[in-house]
Amino acid sequence: MVGDSAIMGTKIIPSRSILGFKNPIRVFGVPPIPNPNFSFATNKATLRAMAAMQVGAENTENASKLKSLKGSLGIDAVSEEELKEKGFLGLRKTKLVCTIGPACSSLDDLEDLALGGMNVARLNMCHNSREWHQDVIRKIKKLNEEKGFCVSVMIDTEGSQIHVVDHGAPSSIKAEEGSVWNFTAQKFEGLRPLTVQAHFQGFSEGINIGDEVVIDGGMATFEVIEKIGNDLRCKCTDPGLLLPRAKLSFWRDGKVVGGNNELPTLSAKDWADIEFGISEGVDFVAVSFVKDAEAIKQLKSYLSTKSSDSIKTLAKIESLESLRKLEEIVEACDGIMIARGDLGVEIPLAQIPTVQEKITYVCRQLNKPVIVASQLLESMVEYPTPTRAEVADVSEAVRQYADALMLSGESAIGLYGQKALDVLRTASSCMEQSSRAENRQTSLHQLTLGVSLPDKIAEQICNCAVEMGIYLHPRISKFPYHHYFQQAL
Secondary structure, three states, X not given: OOOOOOOOOEEEOOOOOEOOEOOOEEEOOOOOOOOOOOEEEOOOOEEEOOEEEEOOOOOHHHHHHHHHHHHHOOOEEEEHHHHHHHXXXXXXXXXXXXXXXXXXXOHHHHHHHHHOOOOEEEEEOOOOOHHHHHHHHHHHHHHHHHHOOOOEEEEEOOOOOOEEEEOOOOOOEEEOOOOEEXXXXXXXXXXXXXXXXXOOOOOOOOOOOOOEEEEOOOOEEEEEEEEEOOEEEEEEEEOEEEOOOOEEEEEEOOEEEOOOOOOOOOOHHHHHHHHHHHHHOOOEEEEOOOOOHXXXXXXXXXXXXXXXXXXXXXXXXXOHHXXXXXXXXXXXXXXXXXXXXXXXXXXXXXXXXXXXHHHHHHHHHOOOOEEEEOOOOHHHHOOOOOOHHHHHHHHHHHHOOOOXXXXXXXXXXXXXXXXXXXXXXXXXXHHHHHHHHOOHHHHOOOOOOOOOHHHHHHHHHHHHHHHHHHHHHHHHOOOOOHHHHHHHO
């Protein structure tokens, strides 16, 4: 393991051959931390590392093995040449979140995603049964324990939002133009053609004839032609697919109407799901449709009394209310998820790019991680290659210094989840290198954290050291104490 004073290496002699490496593996990394992310089990001790490097991996055979090593041990592995040239700046910083669904819930599929760079597995509590989620969580923990991965688990609460609960079909169904559908909150079993069941009893309150019903932000659109009690009869004006538990919103004169202002941020079902997450030892809880900081503070207080482990709380920004109180929400939570799909229902689509940039900037100023989510590679649900615009969208999120990127339907129900993850990994790595080359880091105004004069002086010295490392990086490797700068960065 590397010490504080020099970039050195030590030999690890494994009790069994790891991916065909018969010779001892030389490991490089930063000093071990209290809660280490990675470990190597050997016949003498358990050593922990942040990164690994195989000496002499420049030939074709060893380079191939090194690529396999990256996934099988759950670490970022680099060659000796890369380490000398780039130091630890050569490792990918953007984390990758994958939503787990029917298309990738088997043990083999989860292992493939982990090998491909998945850092966090997201479970959407809107879908599937409690037993299904439990099975997936235990598979991930098994991979972490037995294969040496370090994949975290996130549960995403349903939130107090109107949903389509059931439309009588086992999967998605097509709404044809001109067809008339009945939206009801009545409970029913079995198949009812042209009928969908809403999650909330009062879903139609305040809705008038002529209003539009929009499914999943535009997947399909209906016009309300009649109100019968609490039910709505609607005519399909824009045909499309209705997925199980698709989200509903109502529009009038180009603006969202209705809403869930009277509903709590965390419903009774959400609290039950959180209890389940605590019992299963998840790492993150993402809270949907956050209106203000109060719900986040309440949840964090509750988690601190119920769990000895540190479960982090993420707030999803996906409504006008959350945008109005953005800074207080960011300050209260442990991280932010920009849920662009639902946010695009609440604000004009043309504003999404600038709002995303603003949220990312606020998170960086307040030192909170931010995840960019929703429709990053939507076309890859059905097609093996993304559009050029989607790749540009991914790269722009990385250019804005988003901490993580998230796949939703692309991995959960898509036909090419593994390929979508590969696109995220390669695009983010390429953009990171480009951003460093352009020294874009200096464009960020540094928020002053120090209060006392000595703290402010120390902070300015650190900021200057970072700028030195950025501007002098191509030449700094020749400096006798260059490793200090690399570790600081």
